Amino acid sequence: MRILHTADLHLGQVLYQYYNRVDEHEYFFQQLNQWCSEYNPDALLISGDIFDIQQPGAATKAFFNNSIARLHRTFPSMAIVVTAGNHDSGSRIEADSSLWALADIKLIGHGPSSDALDHPGWEDRFIVQTDKGFIAALPFMPSLRKEIFQAVIDRVQDRNLHNLPVVLMAHTAVSGGDFSGHSDIGNIKSFFLEELGSGYDYLALGHIHRSQTLGHDIDCEFSNSTLSYPAPVVRYSGSPLHVSCDEQYPHSVSLVDIDKHQGSVSIKKLFIEQRRHFFIIPNEKMPAAKSADEIYSSVSEFCKKQKTGYIRLRIDASTPLPPDFTQNIYNILETTGNEVRYNPKIIFENIAEHIDSSPTPTFEIAELQQMTNPLDFIKKTITQYPDLSFEEIKKDFEEVERKLHNMSEKDNKNSKLKVEN
Ligand SMILES: [Mn+2]
Structure with a gap:
């Protein structure tokens, strides 16, 4: 199974409160079209943050519609799966999904509601089956619940009689697990990898704009050589454009080949030529x-x-x-x-x-909105407090995060016990 994995398009973004970026996004979609014809993927995945704001303007929506429709017309056999991210309005994405379904294009705005799992067939909305493999697609969910991820993967496994590759999509920050060499993962409010379930071969993540394969430190930012790993592989494709000025690293789309379920996963980065450097x-x-x-x-x-x-x-x-x-x-x-x-x-x-x-650091509104972790703010203003050590503050925050996580695990267990009783 071959997929093109991207995320965090942020269509409609106005940068520095002034500049519309539609021509940059147009240039990105031109390259995406080119790669689809060159590599012939079975599926194109967009893992959340399609739009930059919850209510994008008409021109931005038209741009999205036209770009996706054009991809579908040109490559009718390629599955297209699009999920909502934290920047998107899940309801608005969901509202259009029945129309897109007519073209076999999957748009997913909401995760399953808490009582949905009791109703047979709930999973149909989240599973895309192709000749080559399965895609279990979950959007950004404000309260991420482990049982949802595991349930959707389990429903895929019920159908997966021929050991085909299984891809899971999610839009979240991930921490915990063995991510040596990835100190930057902790900079955003995050969940532990185990909370996203197990049984997938490739986890196509969105949310963090820097491309990275988690748990592997040989993912050279500038290299476009193909790297192979035993499944499962967890990866952020990164955003196509630099969404803020802190994102000057190279941006790419991930071309992913999976030979079979629990087989090997090969990743090649397709670097995006920026319309404006x-x-x-x-x-x-x-x-x-x-x-x-x-x-x-x-x-x-x-x-x-x-x-x-x-x-x-x-x-x-x-x-x-x-x-x-x-x-x-x-x-x-x-x-x-x-x-x-x-x-x-x-x-x-x-x-x-x-x-x-020294001047007080200034922040853009968009940047502050994205700043879900207080550590980001502290990092930027730390020079104003010569007596504080950033490393020590970071350690303390991580300690608190760990304790909160343990507490919420305990709470979950207790409330389950109560329900069972
Ligand atoms: Mn984003």
């Missing part, structure tokens, strides 16, 4: 800028040479900036007709030396 001015090999004029001329130079891209400025913290600094930058960029785009979140350097004069 991300640049830091001056680039990190140079010293940070020390005057506003220096920045103005570097930005002008960039606009002439590069002509397109997202830029972010690197400025020494001791540099005095005039009150019309931001306006001056926008004035320079105007000459490029919105092609060079400015992220007003400046990277200030040598803050430690200027701790008293």
Whole structure:
């Protein structure tokens, strides 16, 4: 079974409160079309966060509809499975699902309700069976419950008489298990891998925007060579575009081949060419800028040479900036007709030396909304508190998280006992 796995499209995103990214998403879908014709996958999976906001505008919805319909027309035998993420409105995704079902395209907005598991046939909505294997698709569920994941995998196994590959889709952050070498997993509110059940060969995850195969530290970010692992494999495909300026790593779609149930899983990253690249001015090999004029001329130079891209400025913290600094930058960029785009979140350097004069870190609204873990916030503001150690705070948080997890396990057991009694 061969699948193309992607997630976190964030269609309709307006970056830095100003820039519409539809042409970037269009360029991504062009590449996706190209890969579908080149690799001929049995299924295309989109593991949540289709849209950037719960109520995307008409143009964004039309873009999604047209892009998916076009993929289906061009590759009619390829299964397409789309689940809702935490950014999506599950109800809105669900509302369109019966229409998409006419084209055999699966859109899943909601997980099963708590009493659904008692009704035979509940699983039909979540299972896609192809000639080559099974896809059990679950969307983002605010209260993630282990029995749902296990139940849907078990129902797949009832049908899986020929040992075909089993793929599970989920949209969540995952922690726990043996994830040595993946310290960044803990930066987001997360669930333990065991809570997603067992019995799948490939877990196609969405939510974390950096692509990674969990539990394996040989997943080189820049390599497009095919890596094989014994099943099961747990993987984030990562987002196609950098959704915030902290995501400058390469973005890719995962091409996944699974030979049989409990067999081997091969993964190849298909790197996405970005319509607009991300640049830091001056680039990190140079010293940070020390005057506003220096920045103005570097930005002008960039606009002439590069002509397109997202830029972010690197400025020494001791540099005095005039009150019309931001306006001056926008004035320079105007000459490029919105092609060079400015992220007003400046990277200030040598803050430690200027701790008293250092500016307070600023946050975009979208960034704050995504920040489900207080540690992310602490990390960004830690330079303001020279007496605190980030590592110690992180350890304390992890300890609390572990205790809370144990408590909720106990609560679950107790409430089950009560029900049985
Ligand atoms: Mn996302």
